[in-house]
Amino acid sequence: MTFELILVLAAGLFCIGLFGALSQQSIVMIMMGIELMIGGIIVAAACFWHFLAPDAPSGQVIVVAAVVAMAVEMAMGFAVTTAIYRARQVDMTDMAECLKG
Amino acid sequence: MTTTDLLLLGVLGALALTGGVLVFTLDSMARVTFSLLASLACAGGMVTVLGLPYLGVVIVLMMVMEMVIMAVFMIAYMMNPAGLMPMSMLHNKRGSLVISAVAFAALVVGIFGVSWPRRTGARPKDTTFQVGMSLMGRQMLTMVTLGFVLLATMVGATVLATHRGRYDRFGDGLDQRPANDPAGGGVGR
Amino acid sequence: MTEAGAWWTLLAAPAMLLALAGLAAAGHAVLAARDAGRPVGPAAMVRPFTGVPRALLAQPRRLPAPDVLLWRAGVITVPVAAVLSTLVIPFGGVTVADLSVGVVWFNAMEVLTWAGLWLAGWGPDAAFPLVGGYRFLAQGLAYELPLMFALISAATGAQSLRVGDIATSQQGLWYAVWMPVAFIVYLAGVLAFSFLGPFAYPAGRDLAGGVMSETSGADRLVLRAGRWLWLAAGAAMAVPLFLGGGAGPGMPAWAWQAVKTLLVLAALVLALRRLPMIRADRYVEFAWVVLIPLTIVQVLVPALVDLNR
Numbered sequence: 001m002t003f004e005l006i007l008v009l010a011a012g013l014f015c016i017g018l019f020g021a022l023s024q025q026s027i028v029m030i031m032m033g034i035e036l037m038i039g040g041i042i043v044a045a046a047c048f049w050h051f052l053a054p055d056a057p058s059g060q061v062i063v064v065a066a067v068v069a070m071a072v073e074m075a076m077g078f079a080v081t082t083a084i085y086r087a088r089q090v091d092m093t094d095m096a097e098c099l100k101g
Numbered sequence: 102m103t104t105t106d107l108l109l110l111g112v113l114g115a116l117a118l119t120g121g122v123l124v125f126t127l128d129s130m131a132r133v134t135f136s137l138l139a140s141l142a143c144a145g146g147m148v149t150v151l152g153l154p155y156l157g158v159v160i161v162l163m164m165v166m167e168m169v170i171m172a173v174f175m176i177a178y179m180m181n182p183a184g185l186m187p188m189s190m191l192h193n194k195r196g197s198l199v200i201s202a203v204a205f206a207a208l209v210v211g212i213f214g215v216s217w218p219r220r221t222g223a224r225p226k227d228t229t230f231q232v233g234m235s236l237m238g239r240q241m242l243t244m245v246t247l248g249f250v251l252l253a254t255m256v257g258a259t260v261l262a263t264h265r266g267r268y269d270r271f272g273d274g275l276d277q278r279p280a281n282d283p284a285g286g287g288v289g290r
Numbered sequence: 291m292t293e294a295g296a297w298w299t300l301l302a303a304p305a306m307l308l309a310l311a312g313l314a315a316a317g318h319a320v321l322a323a324r325d326a327g328r329p330v331g332p333a334a335m336v337r338p339f340t341g342v343p344r345a346l347l348a349q350p351r352r353l354p355a356p357d358v359l360l361w362r363a364g365v366i367t368v369p370v371a372a373v374l375s376t377l378v379i380p381f382g383g384v385t386v387a388d389l390s391v392g393v394v395w396f397n398a399m400e401v402l403t404w405a406g407l408w409l410a411g412w413g414p415d416a417a418f419p420l421v422g423g424y425r426f427l428a429q430g431l432a433y434e435l436p437l438m439f440a441l442i443s444a445a446t447g448a449q450s451l452r453v454g455d456i457a458t459s460q461q462g463l464w465y466a467v468w469m470p471v472a473f474i475v476y477l478a479g480v481l482a483f484s485f486l487g488p489f490a491y492p493a494g495r496d497l498a499g500g501v502m503s504e505t506s507g508a509d510r511l512v513l514r515a516g517r518w519l520w521l522a523a524g525a526a527m528a529v530p531l532f533l534g535g536g537a538g539p540g541m542p543a544w545a546w547q548a549v550k551t552l553l554v555l556a557a558l559v560l561a562l563r564r565l566p567m568i569r570a571d572r573y574v575e576f577a578w579v580v581l582i583p584l585t586i587v588q589v590l591v592p593a594l595v596d597l598n599r
Contacts, residue, residue, distance in 0.1 A: 002107065004212050006147070009114045011208035013144070015201040016121040023197035024125070025190040028175045032137050035167075036121050039144045042160065043117075050151040055222025057235030061243055063148065063156050064236065067163060068247045072254045074167055078174050079258035086264055091178045094192060131360055131412050138405065154391045155451070162398035166434070169404045169427060172412075229391060229451065286575030 003051040007044055014040030025092045027084075031077045035070060042066045109150050117143035130175045138168035155229040295384040303386050304373045310522035310555060311515065312339070317559045325563075342511060351506040353414050361413020365509050367406030368516030372523045375399035379526050380454045382536055382544025392453035393445050396527055397438060400483050403520065404430050407485070407492060407501055410513060414504035422500025426492035428570035429482060432577035433489070437479030439585035443472035444531045447592035453527075457535025466532040471588040473532045475581060480524030480558060484517050487562025491570055521562075525555040 013036055020033030042063050049059025081091065090096045102110075120140025127133050141164040149157025191197075225231045236244045270280040279289060295302075316335045323334035378385060378392035389395050404427065411423020445451050447469065448459035456465075466473040482489040493500040505513055529535060529550045536543025538550075 002102065002110070003217070006110065006114065006151075007212045008209055009118060011205055011212065012118050013121050013140070015205035015208070016118070016125070018204055019197050019201035020125045022200060023191045023194050025192050026179050028171070028178055029125075029133075029190070032124055032133070032171070035137060036124065036140065039117075039121075039141045043144050043147055046148040046151045046153055046156070049153070050224075051220060052218060053221050054152070054224040057231045057240070060153060060156060060228070060232040061235055061240050063153065064232065065243065065247060067156075067160060068251060071163070071167070072250060074171065075254050075258040076261075078170075079261035081174070081178055082262040085178060092190070129357065131357065131409070135360065135363075135405070135409070154389065155394060158391050158394045158398050162394065162401050165398070165401045165405050166430075169408050169430075172408065173424070173427060227390065284571045286572065286579075288575055288579050 003047060006047040010040045010044035010047065012040070013037070013043060025094055027077065027081045027091060027093060030093065031074065034073055034077075038066050038070050038073070106150050110147055113143045113146045113150065116140070117147065130179055131172055134168050134172040134175055137171075138164055141168070152224060153228050153232075155232065293384060294388045295386050299384060299386045300377075303376050303379075303381075306381075307373060307376050307519055307522050307526070308515075310526065310551065311518035313552070314521055314525075314555050314559050315339075315518045317556065318563065321559070321563050345507055345511040348507045350509065351504065353416065353504060355415045357413050357415065360409045362509070364406045364409025364411075364413055365505065365513050365516075367409070368403055369512055369519050371399045371402035371406065372516060372519035376523050376526060378453050379523075380457060380530055380535060381526075381547055382542065385454060388452065388454060391451045393441050393451045393456070393531075396453075397441055400437075400520075401434070403483050403516075406516075410505070411492075411501045416504050418497050418499070418503045419501050419505075422492045422494075422497055422503070425494075425497075425500065425570055426485060428574060429485075429489060429491055432570060432574040433479050433482035436475045436577055436581040436585045437482070439582070439589055440472040440476040440479065441531070443469050443585070443589045443592055446589055446596065449596060453530050454535075457530035457537070460534040460537070464532060464534045469532070469588055469591065471584050473528075475585055475588075476528060476532065477524075477554075477558065477561075480521065480528070481562055484520035484524065486517055486521060488565040488568050489573075490567050494567060521558060522555060525558055526551050528554045 017033045017036030017038075017040060020036065021030050022033075024030050024033060045059055045062040045066065049056070049063075053059060084090045084096060088096070117140045120136045120138075120143065123136035124133055124140065127136060142161050145157045145160030145164060147157075148160060151157075267275060270282060271277045272281070315338045319338045320330055320334050323337070324330050328334060375396045377387045378389050378395050380388075385392075407426040408423040411419040411421070411426070413419075444456050444465050447465055448456040450456060450459070478489075481487050485492050491500075493502045497503065502510065502513060529547055533550050533554070536547040538546035541549075
């Protein structure tokens with residue numbers, strides 16, 4: 001039962017992050033939502049490793065990859081924010097919708 | 102799992118969820134950033150309790166550095182700089198709520214509906230050793246890929262974020278020494 | 291071999307750290323008295339502690355719109371992280387918590403200072419402390435990576451992240467001898483995360499005290515204690531990492547360890563009084579262009595030695 005409950009918790013983190021990423025206007029807040037989603041994935045991966053296949057190192061490798069994804073997302077997110085702010089003083093997604101179909 | 106472990110998991114999980122909710126309900130930007138830090142640090146704590154002390158502590162370490170930097174950018178790029186006014190900067194709140202609630206419901210149904218396989222194998226004595234041997238052995242390709250991704254990120258992020266190139270620093274003929282920099286460096290390049 | 295300590299070590303370790311920090315502050319005060327031409331004696335030694343009762347009783351300064359919650363959290367984080375970081379340091383063969391990832395734990399606790407000091411700068415909602423908080427981040431981005439590589443050098447040499455294993459693996463030859471770059475960078479890192487001496491930039495006099503400028507009463511006491519606690523914790527960690535832990539002829543392990551820790555602490559206090567303050571924008575370039583390549587080469591040395599062992 002612990003296994004399922006931890007997965008529900010990870011799903012909760014993921015969906016809170018999803019809500020934030022979808023509803024926030026500020027680019028920085030969207031990135032916070034994505035961070036929370038990846039946090040949920042990390043918890044879920046550790047949970048799968050611990051309860052299903054502790055002798056397989058791949059579960060840990062997924063956690064490493066998720067942590068790297070977090071770092072990359074942060075760095076590129078701030079770089080894009082800086083670039084778009086420098087070019088057009090834009091810091092909200094609603095102000096940068098000229099490619100919207 | 103011992104009772105202490107279960108108790109720790111419960112407390113850390115509750116704190117992680119609370120922190121996550123606070124991220125999108127608090128008004129102050131500094132508080133928002135640090136509740137995200139609390140949430141992710143609790144996630145790192147859960148990873149530690151689940152038997153991965155190295156990854157757990159590294160997650161905590163990385164999240165502290167990342168969130169402090171995030172606070173700097175947050176304050177640089179959001180209006181309402183002092184964070185003292187109530188702010189609501191949302192769009193399509195109802196749609197987002199519906200989508201995330203449906204996603205959560207689907208995930209929960211999946212979690213309890215799937216018949217999970219039985220646990221195979223035993224936990225190795227040193228889990229840090231396990232991940233190290235894996236990354237430097239069979240998963241070497243993953244490690245190399247992650248390394249290149251990080252290198253590309255460093256280069257790409259710097260190129261995107263800076264507005265000055267070498268001609269700004271060294272002049273049109275690239276012969277101007279010392280370089281024309283807005284801030285002086287320590288080694289006099 | 292190290293063993294996990296009994297419950298009372300959980301109280302003894304912070305008490306010892308506090309005593310070390312007090313010694314460092316007293317030594318610093320004596321040196322200051324000598325430089326100022328005041329008589330050097332017991333009076334000069336207790337001088338930094340005479341303000342303690344007054345700080346505890348004083349009415350705290352009131353500010354127009356502080357974020358008290360974050361401010362308190364930041365101020366308390368600094369000394370608490372210092373105390374937590376010492377839980378993994380073996381003393382005479384006993385560790386409070388003999389973690390298998392001790393080095394990473396120490397590093398994580400040290401990084402908590404980033405959050406603590408930035409919050410201590412943000413909390414009062416005043417200009418000088420905020421600038422001080424930002425200054426510490428700039429400095430952190432400079433000192434952190436070389437420091438991490440220095441820690442990795444020691445861990446690579448011992449092929450273990452357990453602090454006790456690192457101490458015992460230095461049989462015969464200290465890491466400080468054949469990894470001098472890592473040792474010096476580590477000591478510079480200690481001064482940096484205790485923001486003292488050459489790295490006092492976040493609390494510089496040019497900023498009217500920076501992060502410290504608006505704290506008062508017990509808060510100020512806690513923050514200042516945090517600095518010296520971190521200096522003491524860094525000195526204590528240097529001994530198992532680079533100076534062979536408690537190994538030595540004639541005396542028991544705990545005595546050797548105490549002697550070595552005190553010597554490192556004395557050297558740090560002397561250095562922080564001698565060296566001028568360095569601006570973060572200068573140190574960042576030096577750290578990234580000179581120190582990071584040097585420390586990476588330094589990590590390569592124990593890695594090659596391990597391969598040929």
